[in-house]
Amino acid sequence: MAIKKTDIHAFPTTYEENAEEGVRHLRDDLSYDEAKVFFKQARAHGSAEFEDDEDRQFTLSCQNDAYTLVRRT
DSSP states (O other), X not given: OOEEEEEETTEEEEEEGGGHHHHHIIIIISOXXXXXXXXXXXXXXXXXXXXXXXXOEEEEEEETTEEEEEEEO
C-alpha cells in the first residue's frame, strides 16, 4: 500500500490508503478544535484512538513530531 501525505488542520500527517476515511473524518467532519484534541493526545501520549461515523476505527500516532494515521481492524 502506498503511503500518502496530507495536512489535517495544519498538522502534517502520513497515512496508508485504507485510512483515507479517517483523514476525511478529522479534516472534514471535525472542526479544528475537535480534531486538535486527537493530535494533542497523540503528541502527549504517543497515540490517540478514534472512530468515524461509520464505526471504522483508527489510531493517530506521533513520533518525533511526525503524525501517522492507521486504520485498526
